[in-house]
Amino acid sequence: MKxxxxxxxxxxxxxxVLQKGECILKKEVATGFDYVQEVQxxxxxxxxxxxxxxxxxxxxxxQHMGFEHVTEIKAxxxxxxxxxxxxxxxxxxGGQDTKAISLNPNGRVHSFxxxxxxxxxxxxxxxxMATSLGCSIIELNALAxxxxxxxxxxxxxxxxxxxxxISLKAQGANPADxxxxxxKSIAQRAASLLNRLSINPPLCFCGGVARNKALVQELxxxxxxxxxxxxxxxxxxxxxxxxLASMT
Amino acid sequence: MQTYEExxxxxxxxxDAHEGLLKALSGFYSSIYASQKNRPNAMKYFxxxxxxxxxxxxxxxxxxxxxxxxxxxTFCVFVPEELILAADGVCIxxxxxxxxxxxxxxxxxxxxxxxxIKSFFGFKLARLCPYANSCDLVVGETTCDGKKKAYExxxxxxxxxVMEVPQTKSENAKSLFHSEVMRFKxxxxxxxxxxxxxxxxxxxxxxxxxxRRALNRLNELRAAPIPPISGLDSxxxxxxxxxxxxxxxxxxxxxxxxxxxxxxxxxxxxxxxDTVRILMSGCPMAIPNWKIPAIVEGTEAVIVGEESCVGxxxxxxxxxxxxxxxxxxxxxxxxxxxxxxxxxxxxxxERLNHIVEMAETLKANGVIHYAIQFCxxxxxxxxxxxxxxxxxxxxxxxxxxxxxxxDVEALKxxxxxxxxxxxx
Ligand code: SF4
Ligand code: SF4
Numbered sequence: 001m002k003x004x005x006x007x008x009x010x011x012x013x014x015x016x017v018l019q020k021g022e023c024i025l026k027k028e029v030a031t032g033f034d035y036v037q038e039v040q041x042x043x044x045x046x047x048x049x050x051x052x053x054x055x056x057x058x059x060x061x062x063q064h065m066g067f068e069h070v071t072e073i074k075a076x077x078x079x080x081x082x083x084x085x086x087x088x089x090x091x092x093x094g095g096q097d098t099k100a101i102s103l104n105p106n107g108r109v110h111s112f113x114x115x116x117x118x119x120x121x122x123x124x125x126x127x128x129m130a131t132s133l134g135c136s137i138i139e140l141n142a143l144a145x146x147x148x149x150x151x152x153x154x155x156x157x158x159x160x161x162x163x164x165x166i167s168l169k170a171q172g173a174n175p176a177d178x179x180x181x182x183x184k185s186i187a188q189r190a191a192s193l194l195n196r197l198s199i200n201p202p203l204c205f206c207g208g209v210a211r212n213k214a215l216v217q218e219l220x221x222x223x224x225x226x227x228x229x230x231x232x233x234x235x236x237x238x239x240x241x242x243x244l245a246s247m248t
Numbered sequence: 249m250q251t252y253e254e255x256x257x258x259x260x261x262x263x264d265a266h267e268g269l270l271k272a273l274s275g276f277y278s279s280i281y282a283s284q285k286n287r288p289n290a291m292k293y294f295x296x297x298x299x300x301x302x303x304x305x306x307x308x309x310x311x312x313x314x315x316x317x318x319x320x321x322t323f324c325v326f327v328p329e330e331l332i333l334a335a336d337g338v339c340i341x342x343x344x345x346x347x348x349x350x351x352x353x354x355x356x357x358x359x360x361x362x363x364x365i366k367s368f369f370g371f372k373l374a375r376l377c378p379y380a381n382s383c384d385l386v387v388g389e390t391t392c393d394g395k396k397k398a399y400e401x402x403x404x405x406x407x408x409x410v411m412e413v414p415q416t417k418s419e420n421a422k423s424l425f426h427s428e429v430m431r432f433k434x435x436x437x438x439x440x441x442x443x444x445x446x447x448x449x450x451x452x453x454x455x456x457x458x459x460r461r462a463l464n465r466l467n468e469l470r471a472a473p474i475p476p477i478s479g480l481d482s483x484x485x486x487x488x489x490x491x492x493x494x495x496x497x498x499x500x501x502x503x504x505x506x507x508x509x510x511x512x513x514x515x516x517x518x519x520x521x522d523t524v525r526i527l528m529s530g531c532p533m534a535i536p537n538w539k540i541p542a543i544v545e546g547t548e549a550v551i552v553g554e555e556s557c558v559g560x561x562x563x564x565x566x567x568x569x570x571x572x573x574x575x576x577x578x579x580x581x582x583x584x585x586x587x588x589x590x591x592x593x594x595x596x597x598e599r600l601n602h603i604v605e606m607a608e609t610l611k612a613n614g615v616i617h618y619a620i621q622f623c624x625x626x627x628x629x630x631x632x633x634x635x636x637x638x639x640x641x642x643x644x645x646x647x648x649x650x651x652x653x654x655d656v657e658a659l660k661x662x663x664x665x666x667x668x669x670x671x672x
Contacts, residue, residue: 056657073665097658109669114662116648 004048005242006067007075007235008035008057011095011123012208015042016238018246026235031057036064052245054237056096070244072237073101073112079240080204081107083230088200091190091219092236093209095123098190102197113196120156121189123209128158129182132165133175137212140179144214147180156189180214187218194223201225206236252303255310259382262375269348269376270302273536280542284478286518288511290504291481297488301535305491306378312338313382318440321383323368324391325562325588326413328429328581333452333494334444335436340379341490342368342386345534347651349374356401362623363651364534365394372405379491380406385439387432389413391592392625409435415593417586426582433578449577453567459494462501463563469508470552471610474517476508479528479551480541486558487535519550524667527607529555529633530618531626537651540618540659547664552610555603556618561588564602591625599629600636607642614643614670616663621650643670 002024007014013035017025025046032038035057043051053061058069076092081103090101098115119125130140151168155161161182168178186209194203203225205216210233220227230236256266277298297305309319320332321342332339347363349370356373357366371377380386388399388410399408411428414421433444442448463486469476485504489497511517526549528541533556541551554560565587568580589599607615617633619626630646637644645666649655 056661059660071661071665071668073661074668097661109665111669112662112665114658 001050002046002048003242003246004043004046004051005075005238005240005245006039006042006051006053006055006061007072007237007241008039008053008055008061009094009237010056012234013038013042013055013057014235014238016235016242017046017048018242021246023239023242026232026238028234036060039065050245052241054241068245068248070241073099073109075237075240075244076206077101077103077107077109077240078243079236079238080206080230082239082243083236084202084204084228087202087204087228089194089197089203091194091203091205091210092207093122093186093190093205094207098122098193100190100194100197100199102199111197113193115189115193120158120161121186121193123207125158125161126182126186126209126212128162129165132162133169133178133182135175140182141212141214143176144179144183144212145217147174147176147178147214149180149184150177151181153181153185156185161185180218183212183214183218186215187222190219191222199223199225202228204228204230204236206230206233208234210234252307255307256302256378259306259378260375261378261381265374266302266376269346273301273346274299276536276538280538281480281484284480284518284545286516287481288477288504288507290500290507293500293503294481294485294488297492298484298535301491302378306382308493309338309340309379309382313384318384319382320436320439321380321386323387323395324389324413325557326389326391326585326590327387327411328432328585329494330449330452330456330567330581331429331433331436331444333455334442334449335433335440336442336448337436337440339494340383342377342379342383343487343490343534343536344368344371345487345537345651346371348376357398360622361394361398362392362620364532364620364623365398367534367651369398369402372402385409385435387411391590392623394623413592417593422582422586425586426579429578429582429585444574446572446574446577449574450569450571453569453577453581455494455498457566457569459489459498459501460563460566462498462505463489464560465505466501466508467553467560467563469505469512472512472517473521473611474512474515475519475523475525475550475552476511476517477504478518478545479526479554480538480545482551483533483538483541483554483558486554486562487533489562490534490558519548522672524549524614524671525552525610525612526550527553527555527603527610527612527615528559528618529603529606529615530630531620531623532557532559533618534558539651539653539656540616540647540649540663543656543660543663544616547660547667549663549667552612553606555599555606557590560606561590591629596629596632600632603633604636604640604642607637607640612642613672614645614666616666617644617646619646619648621648 015027053067054075062069092099101112344367352373353366353369567584571577
């Protein structure tokens with residue numbers, strides 16, 4: 001019996017398929033305009049017996065395809081607990097929001113906070129910053145790993161932060177140092193969100209943005225606690241959804 | 249279908265923009281309210297009243313004015329309605345619950361002003377509110393800084409009488425408020441030419457008390473294990489309380505309560521007995537601010553109470569009856585209004601205790617604290633609410649949002665995750 005977990009995010013659709021408790025497929029496609037159609041295509045060849053959906057598109061899919069749905073909070077908690085049973089705190093940075101979740105020792109959600117409406121500190125913020133430095137996110141990460149700790153970006157607003165990056169560039173700052181400052185500012189935002197919860201170690205950092213090693217380093221330094229990153233951090237939500245589906 | 253165009257034109261409304269507003273409002277209303285299941289029959293009255301919000305009720309106001317009555321608009325539950333009625337005035341709570349005319353409002357007010365204040369400016373400047381334009385006097389109060397300073401500007405468009413509402417509950421503060429109640433009485437008498445006599449005031453104290461009793465009866469019935477009425481409908485009723493004729497409204501609420509009692513007896517309701525129950529607490533939700541309740545009840549949770557000015561903060565206490573003369577009555581009015589636990593007071597511990605008490609009697613699984621973005625009193629106080637509820641083991645979700653629809657998806661995620669967390 002195939003069981004599918006779908007995480008329909010603002011940037012990408014992630015799919016995890018389980019069979020007899022084993023993960024047999026992970027797939028990611030970009031979220032387009034008609035994501036109901038995209039999901040239908042994705043699932044066509046798999047024909048899962050059961051599908052559970054999470055993420056920002058969950059309501060539309062539940063409505064169109066009759067899937068059950070849960071929030072990303074619950075899905076991430078489940079997925080992360082499955083990967084690292086000892087984790088007590090989760091940071092998830094996705095395309096347009098950031099979530100901090102604290103877990104009970106048994107893996108259940110204890111409390112959570114999300115960023116306010118602005119995109120600062122999210123994947124979109126990172127994209128905008130990379131663009132203003134004229135590089136890709138992958139390049140930005142590579143740059144930052146070589147950067148010094150000389151600068152910081154103080155604005156929490158994407159628009160103002162862009163201005164800061166441009167003016168640092170104009171002052172002739174080394175792009176690597178600026179890149180590091182960008183990741184530091186995201187880590188700061190994340191840390192302040194996390195500090196609104198009472199957080200326990202260890203922390204798991206998931207969501208697509210967790211692929212950036214430069215950010216993981218900043219977080220470790222800032223939070224003084226071990227930070228675990230799943231091998232494919234963008235799939236924890238979909239994995240959690242699939243696991244929840246197989247429980248019911 | 250009656251047309252009110254002539255009346256709206258005479259009131260100086262911008263007819264095109266106003267038509268757009270009414271269309272949006274009725275679309276919004278039907279998308280939210282029509283999808284509700286198993287509503288009580290007696291909601292028909294309130295549906296009718298809201299459908300005529302800019303129609304029949306405005307016509308009634310014009311008729312009252314033609315008879316020489318004065319229309320007085322208020323923005324806060326600290327303004328004693330019984331005095332307005334005793335002076336033969338009509339009392340209208342001006343609503344300000346929609347994002348309208350914000351660009352115009354921002355020519356006067358900073359961007360980071362709360363939506364409620366921007367909205368009452370916006371409605372006025374964009375010439376959209378037939379209520380504001382029917383008012384012979386608008387009453388402001390010195391509650392939060394935003395409103396306090398905004399009334400100075402508003403006074404340029406329309407006369408505003410500002411009542412000084414103190415910031416603490418000391419004896420001195422109370423006597424100040426008492427003198428403000430007296431000053432308001434004089435202002436009303438001067439405006440309407442009607443003397444507020446003991447006989448008149450006694451009667452209107454009763455009228456307003458009866459309205460509060462009916463609403464409190466409604467609120468108590470919501471403690472039933474099978475919720476007999478939705479939070480959206482209850483909120484609507486509390487909103488209508490601010491502008492409908494008080495006696496007619498009271499009768500309609502009591503009729504509804506009779507029906508709800510029947511429902512409870514027969515185990516009929518709007519949701520199953522194991523539905524997640526939410527208590528809303530915080531800033532007032534003026535018409536048509538149904539955003540959060542619609543999301544909450546859209547997740548199949550039910551709202552069982554509103555700890556808010558459009559809710560129990562407005563109805564909880566009554567004015568002592570049986571006073572002999574006007575002076576005693578004014579004292580009783582002062583006493584009653586001075587108990588209001590608004591976040592503009594410091595400290596405001598009564599409110600914290602009251603939230604706990606409500607959560608317990610209504611058997612709420614959790615509390616959602618709602619603050620309008622940029623409202624300092626309530627956003628700051630929400631930390632104390634959080635600490636208080638944590639000490640009692642009552643789960644809390646704090647939300648801060650404005651009137652726009654941009655953050656609906658993010659709010660849905662938060663509210664659903666909160667529901668997942670507190671589901672029994
Ligand atoms: S919240 Fe305070 S200031 Fe606002 S209407 Fe209520 S009592 Fe008045
Ligand atoms: S919501 Fe807050 S800021 Fe706005 S008028 Fe009321 S008390 Fe003032």
